[in-house]
Amino acid sequence: MKARPYSAWISRVYIFAMAALAFTGMMQMPLAKRYYLTEVPGMAWTGDFFIVHKLHYIFAALLLFVIGVVVANWFLEWRDKLTLTPLGMARVGIVAGLVISGGLRVYRGLPDVTLDPIFVLTVEWVHLVLFMIMGGVALAALIKRCSAFAQAR
Numbered sequence: 001m002k003a004r005p006y007s008a009w010i011s012r013v014y015i016f017a018m019a020a021l022a023f024t025g026m027m028q029m030p031l032a033k034r035y036y037l038t039e040v041p042g043m044a045w046t047g048d049f050f051i052v053h054k055l056h057y058i059f060a061a062l063l064l065f066v067i068g069v070v071v072a073n074w075f076l077e078w079r080d081k082l083t084l085t086p087l088g089m090a091r092v093g094i095v096a097g098l099v100i101s102g103g104l105r106v107y108r109g110l111p112d113v114t115l116d117p118i119f120v121l122t123v124e125w126v127h128l129v130l131f132m133i134m135g136g137v138a139l140a141a142l143i144k145r146c147s148a149f150a151q152a153r
């Protein structure tokens with residue numbers, strides 16, 4: 001990993017949480033059985049909705065933790081020293097959208113919560129489309145060799 005103006009562990013935890021969320025998110029759509037991933041030794045769990053659903057929540061908590069660390073550091077210290085790159089800014093917006101739409105999906109899943117079906121469908125599509133856009137933007141940042149969100153001013 002290229003030298004960053006902030007600790008490497010933050011990037012590593014973020015990349016791990018995002019990759020794990022992308023994987024467990026996809027496994028919540030019934031892809032694992034359809035594409036025989038469940039037949040691969042050690043991968044049978046990918047077909048169990050409740051396991052991947054719980055894992056998605058655990059990795060979401062990890063992502064929220066790393067976001068909390070970054071936001072606190074940003075306001076305490078980094079905002080005078082660092083500036084977001086254009087692709088960094090785009091990804092901040094996408095991650096924010098994923099967290100908000102993910103949170104709304106969690107809320108929708110609570111017992112006794114009934115929401116307008118159009119609203120529920122919109123939130124589902126927003127979460128899925130942002131996931132796809134995030135994949136494209138993250139790939140573009142990797143190819144352009146500017147995967148760091150921020151650089152020194």
Ligand code: HEM
Nearest residue numbers: 021022025026028060098099102103105106124127128131
């Ligand atoms: C705080 C962060 C997040 C929360 C709370 C969250 C929560 C959820 C919930 C509740 C579901 C629906 C499960 C169901 O009932 O079917 C879901 C689905 C999904 N999530 Fe997340 N999520 C978060 C972040 C992410 C991120 C960062 C990604 C991608 C990198 C992602 C990718 C997906 C995908 C692909 C699906 C399945 C497709 C869909 O139904 O929209 N999620 N998420």
